Amino acid sequence: MTFRATLASALLTAVLGPSVLGLAAPASAQDTHAFTLGAYYGVGGSPDTEDGSFSQSTFQLGLGLVTDLKTQVWVRYGQIDFGGERFDNTVDADLSYLTVAGEYRFTESYYESGVYLGLGYYDLSGRSLTGQGGGDSGPGVTVGITGEFDITRRWVVLVDLAGHVVNLNESNVFVTALVGIGAQF
DSSP states (O other): OOHHHHHHHHHHHHHHHHHHTTOOSOSSSSOOOSEEEEEEEEEEEOTTSSSOOOOEEEEEEEEEEEEETTEEEEEEEEEEEOTTOBOSSEEEEEEEEEEEEEEEEEEOSSOEEEEEEEEEEEEEEEEETTSSEEEEEEEEEEEEEEEEEESSSSEEEEEEEEEEEEOOSSOSEEEEEEEEEEEEO
16 A cells, blocks of 8 residues: 555544544534634745755645544644755655644634644655665654634634654654645534
């Protein structure tokens, strides 16, 4: 099974499992939704690349589940495209990740902010300078802050700033800064 097929399977299990069991009810009268589905775009990078830049193209998909008052669980799939950037032995690299994180929310006057901590699986693929297959994969930890700004009752603007600490040979620290749109249902 390929990495992408494994990610898709894990995401479907995480999404469909709780909803089939009926666990996805709003946590309180203030919450008008049980799920948030988001698509993000932004920048990311690693200090371990050749120039240490954090300006690589990054996208992310996320699904949040309200679990209790001011708490959510988020599943995030993302990819950082390093293009021509070079790690020690890998060029033309992409980092794909799948994370599951618990998030605590704070209600502000016109938006919600949050902090999260989670675990993930990371896959760095690319071309090796030695001619053999490049890349590595392994577990990691993610920590981040979020913002959610209402557009309408069902549509929101999402902001996500995250750090990822990963057990990989080529690099151990990645950072992402993303903005997106979300639908709540």
